[in-house]
Amino acid sequence: MNINEILKTEESKKNFLIGLVFLAKVDGNIDETEKYFFLNAAEGLQLSEESQNAVNLSWSQEIMSELKFENNREKLFFLMQGIQLSNIDNSYSDKERSFIYKVASDLAISNESVERIEAWVEEGIKWQNEGIKLLDLEG
Structure with missing residues (x-):
């Protein structure tokens, strides 16, 4: 998926990153590598300086403004990426999950859709872990 x-749109890309910043802040552990x-x-999304500043500013904001996306595809993509990001450390915390829901x-995305995405991510993690086990077959 590209x-x-x-x-x-610029607005969708900006909101995507702002939403992910707030998700990253949920656990209270913010390190400089996340900000970087x-x-x-x-920059990779070629956001304007104004949008980049808005993303940067979100690290210090307490309340997230409303995320606006053009359509359900964009909304679901944000949720997919957010759930995957939350699982990157093999720990999808209750705080992260509550934020996602x-x-x-x-x-206006149903809980059922979120549950399907969560199941897809979980299946992907299992698939990846099985691949890692394959590296030890001959050892």
Whole structure:
């Protein structure tokens, strides 16, 4: 999936990153590598300086503004990426999960859709872990 084929507007790309910043902040552990990652992502998405500043500012904001996306495809893509990002450390915390469900509700996405995405991510993690085990077959 190419992000630029799904998120087509500056506003959608900016909101995508702002939402992910707030998700990253949910656990309370913010390190500089996360901030650097999002700065690079904003540049990679070719966001304007104004949008990059908005993403940067979101690290210090307490309340996330409403995320606006063009359509359900963009909303679901945000949720997919958010759930995958939450699982990157093999730990999808209750705080992260609550955040995802709250945002999904705000975006008018059903719990059933979120549950399907969660199952897809979980299946992907299992698949990846099985691949890692294959590396030890001959050892």
